[in-house]
Amino acid sequence: MLCLAAAITVHQLTPAPADTVPALSASRDLPAGTAVQSADLEMIRIPPGMRTDGTLGAREQATGRQLAAPLRKGQLVNDAQLLGPGLLTGxxxxxxxxxxxxxxxxxxxxxxxxxxxxxxxxxxxxxxxxxxxxxxxxxxxxxxxxxxxxxxxxxxxxxxxxxxxxxxxxxxxxxxxxxxxxxxxxxxxxxxxxxxx
Incomplete structure (x- = not known):
């Protein structure tokens, strides 16, 4: 009974996980002009409010495309940072x-x-x-x-x-x-x- 009570207490005190959405980030520093490879990308989960228009959420959206601007390790990948239609955004x-x-x-x-x-x-x-x-x-x-x-x-x-x-x-x-x-x-x-x- 003591174990059950302790488990219930811990469960109630643990905050519920916040809603998150998938996003692509750079797994290392990438110079402008890089032809992006799968290993250059990392799938992470972020709060929905951090995801801006154009933020990519799947590796195939960026793999093989060329960077129009440098990316720092951990920076989210946006379609406007890639050569191609996204470069003409706006x-x-x-x-x-x-x-x-x-x-x-x-x-x-x-x-x-x-x-x-x-x-x-x-x-x-x-x-x-x-x-x-x-x-x-x-x-x-x-x-x-x-x-x-x-x-x-x-x-x-x-x-x-x-x-x-x-x-x-x-x-x-x-x-x-x-x-x-x-x-x-x-x-x-x-x-x-x-x-x-």
């Missing part, structure tokens, strides 16, 4: 993610996702053919950059990603930007947000 309908190779690969160390840029095409070779510049897209947000601080050694493809950035573009801008690097050299100019009013 952009106007019809937006496209357009990869561009900048002529000066080191210049992308100056830009981070979220910054606005003008994309400029410079034709000519700088010698017998005079260079002419044309703004192909104005005020487009950067979604992803291939490297920060010149640390490309952690990348798959290494030199193949040098100088790459991904921008969000409208359909018209995307048509002008697609293949633009074959017509000349591409550069970006950092711009501020448009003035309201």
């Amino acid at each position: 952009t106007p309908p019809g937006s496209a993610a357009v990869p561009l190779r900048m002529a000066d690969a080191s210049s992308i160390q100056l830009v981070s996702p979220g910054q606005l840029v003008d994309v400029v095409l410079t034709a000519g070779n700088g010698f017998d053919q005079p260079g002419q510049s044309e703004v192909l897209a104005s005020g487009v947000p950067v979604l992803w950059t291939a490297t920060k601080g010149g640390d490309s050694g952690q990348w798959l493809g290494t030199s193949e990603t040098d100088g790459l950035i991904v921008v969000a573009a409208s359909a018209g801008q995307a048509a002008r930007l697609a293949g633009a690097s074959t017509q000349g050299k591409l550069f970006f100019v950092l711009v501020g947000p448009p003035q309201s009013g």
Whole structure:
């Protein structure tokens, strides 16, 4: 009887487990550009209030996809952190993610996702053919950059990603930007947000 009473007392004093939902978290620090593997992910359970829109809850939702931003160990994985449709979350309908190779690969160390840029095409070779510049897209947000601080050694493809950035573009801008690097050299100019009013 004493054991039964003790068990009932312990049961009553133990708080009921809170409701939880599954979520994916990083099992280790992952640099931007990582092709996510199953071992890079950990399934955890969190209170429903901690799960924001886009939080992933199944390994297959992230496995094989490439990170658009670095993840710290234990950080929840969100669809907007992965290259692909989630990267365009919050952009106007019809937006496209357009990869561009900048002529000066080191210049992308100056830009981070979220910054606005003008994309400029410079034709000519700088010698017998005079260079002419044309703004192909104005005020487009950067979604992803291939490297920060010149640390490309952690990348798959290494030199193949040098100088790459991904921008969000409208359909018209995307048509002008697609293949633009074959017509000349591409550069970006950092711009501020448009003035309201």
